[in-house]
Amino acid sequence: MTQTKHIKTLNNANLKESAVKGGCGECQASCQSACKTSCTVANQKCEK
Amino acid sequence: MIHKYKLNGYNIVLDVNSGAVHIVDDLTYEILDYLDENMTKSLPDILADKLSDKYNIDDIKAIYEELYNLFEMGQLFSSDDYEQFSDMMVKAPVKAMCLNIAHDCNLRCEYCFASKGGYGGHRMLMPFEVGKKAIDFLIEHSGTRHNLELDFFGGEPLMNFDVVKQVVEYARSIEKQHNKNFRFTITTNGLLLTDDKIEFINKEMSNVVLSLDGRKNINDKLRLTLNNKGSYDAIIPKYQKLVASRGDKDYYVRGTFTKHNLDFTKDVLHMRELGFTQLSIEPVVSDPMLDFSIKQEDLPRVFEEYERLANTIIECKKNKNNFNFFHFMIDLEQGPCAIKRLRGCGCGNEYIAVTPEGDIYPCHQFVGNENYKMGNLNDGTFNTDMKEMFAKSNVYTKSDCRNCWAKFYCSGGCNANNFQYEGDILKSHKTSCELEKKRLECAIMIKAAMADFNADTNNNSVCDREDCFAECK
Numbered sequence: 001m002t003q004t005k006h007i008k009t010l011n012n013a014n015l016k017e018s019a020v021k022g023g024c025g026e027c028q029a030s031c032q033s034a035c036k037t038s039c040t041v042a043n044q045k046c047e048k
Numbered sequence: 049m050i051h052k053y054k055l056n057g058y059n060i061v062l063d064v065n066s067g068a069v070h071i072v073d074d075l076t077y078e079i080l081d082y083l084d085e086n087m088t089k090s091l092p093d094i095l096a097d098k099l100s101d102k103y104n105i106d107d108i109k110a111i112y113e114e115l116y117n118l119f120e121m122g123q124l125f126s127s128d129d130y131e132q133f134s135d136m137m138v139k140a141p142v143k144a145m146c147l148n149i150a151h152d153c154n155l156r157c158e159y160c161f162a163s164k165g166g167y168g169g170h171r172m173l174m175p176f177e178v179g180k181k182a183i184d185f186l187i188e189h190s191g192t193r194h195n196l197e198l199d200f201f202g203g204e205p206l207m208n209f210d211v212v213k214q215v216v217e218y219a220r221s222i223e224k225q226h227n228k229n230f231r232f233t234i235t236t237n238g239l240l241l242t243d244d245k246i247e248f249i250n251k252e253m254s255n256v257v258l259s260l261d262g263r264k265n266i267n268d269k270l271r272l273t274l275n276n277k278g279s280y281d282a283i284i285p286k287y288q289k290l291v292a293s294r295g296d297k298d299y300y301v302r303g304t305f306t307k308h309n310l311d312f313t314k315d316v317l318h319m320r321e322l323g324f325t326q327l328s329i330e331p332v333v334s335d336p337m338l339d340f341s342i343k344q345e346d347l348p349r350v351f352e353e354y355e356r357l358a359n360t361i362i363e364c365k366k367n368k369n370n371f372n373f374f375h376f377m378i379d380l381e382q383g384p385c386a387i388k389r390l391r392g393c394g395c396g397n398e399y400i401a402v403t404p405e406g407d408i409y410p411c412h413q414f415v416g417n418e419n420y421k422m423g424n425l426n427d428g429t430f431n432t433d434m435k436e437m438f439a440k441s442n443v444y445t446k447s448d449c450r451n452c453w454a455k456f457y458c459s460g461g462c463n464a465n466n467f468q469y470e471g472d473i474l475k476s477h478k479t480s481c482e483l484e485k486k487r488l489e490c491a492i493m494i495k496a497a498m499a500d501f502n503a504d505t506n507n508n509s510v511c512d513r514e515d516c517f518a519e520c521k
Binding site: 013027 | 063066068069070071072114117118123126129133137141144193231380382383389392395399495499
């Protein structure tokens with residue numbers, strides 16, 4: 001977390017970095033439907 | 049693109065393309081109304097024109113400088129550079145399978161998407177031979193992928209548990225020689241759980257999903273046995289036994305909320321009171337004509353309840369009564385790579401479903417729709433054109449997603465829901481989108497609140513890890 005006088009940033013944003021090294025496909029499938037424990041991919045883990 | 053919103057006293061700014069989350073003061077929040085991707089080092093005239101009557105110009109300049117620094121660091125109005133990766137997974141191997149081991153069920157839940165277990169066809173249990181072929185298919189089509197997922201699903205998979213065990217045993221017997229690691233999961237209504245089944249599940253299943261809608265009267269209203277009785281009393285002791293002996297392996301107690309329990313925070317808390325810590329409750333997705341459906345006009349009430357639940361979770365975390373609510377779990381630091389985020393489940397491409405007859409569908413939600421049958425394990429057919437069609441479904445080919453702030457978190461949503469309710473896998477199901485966005489806003493707000501709490505109390509001991517399955521002491 002970083003903080004200046006008017007802005008607090010909660011995280012070190014790394015989505016762009018992740019694209020460079022990503023795409024290995026080893027991560028869990030993330031069903032988006034309502035009948036499984038479905039949901040957003042945002043909570044999933046990277047296997048790397 | 050940014051998304052800014054106010055919630056629970058926080059002014060929250062998400063920089064969509066980098067994933068950065070900023071909490072800003074009121075003036076900064078207002079200044080952002082006048083800025084976009086074309087920031088320049090010098091203060092734009094519009095800020096002085098619009099705001100200098102109301103605010104001190106030195107404050108405006110100072111804030112602009114802070115914002116410009118973020119812009120230069122790629123944490124504000126960052127560009128969307130990911131479309132170049134959108135076809136990267138088109139030739140991906142199959143790595144996950146939903147094995148519909150039983151097209152039959154011992155409950156008759158009113159809201160069941162699978163026609164109360166039968167998927168619209170005749171009720172049938174999967175023979176082992178089909179399960180064996182499914183394992184062989186997955187290994188054969190998984191290329192160099194090491195981790196393979198297989199979810200035992202139904203209907204009710206415990207109605208065919210001998211075959212579940214045989215399939216697991218067969219997969220384990222050949223996984224090493226093929227350099228694979230099977231991760232099994234199972235979704236059950238719990239009625240047929242016994243000590244030996246619990247022992248097997250806890251040994252072999254990397255995740256188990258235990259269906260429960262929450263409070264007894266809520267659960268028993270729609271989750272009915274064949275003789276029209278509620279299921280709550282029969283399953284709770286079994287779930288508690290399973291979880292108590294599960295150690296640190298994943299599980300979820302998972303429910304559905306409907307129009308009948310828009311106060312579902314109470315159901316989440318009830319699950320917690322029963323001793324469960326990994327909780328999930330999701331909105332029913334159903335024909336709007338049904339009396340329990342959640343419709344557009346219900347959304348303000350549902351949003352209010354999500355906020356109530358978020359605030360409840362914050363208070364629980366502060367009091368070290370920690371539990372995970374699946375839909376508010378978000379990892380702002382790492383999480384999946386951007387390439388994964390361009391498409392969600394990978395249904396029809398990396399993920400498929402197999403029926404007891406050996407038919408292959410893009411996912412369990414498409415089962416029974418002949419137009420989406422991809423092939424059959426017995427005759428060796430597999431429609432790779434359909435695979436490619438699904439593979440090309442991503443946040444850039446879905447017009448509603450392309451310019452949506454939530455696209456890297458929901459990854460385009462559920463293709464099956466899109467098809468069923470909007471008639472096209474590329475057309476987003478509006479109600480689901482709005483619910484998803486609200487949940488994301490709440491999830492991020494919880495992060496902001498816990499960052500505040502930890503800073504105020506200098507107390508980093510409050511566990512805010514999303515992968516923490518231990519109860520904080």
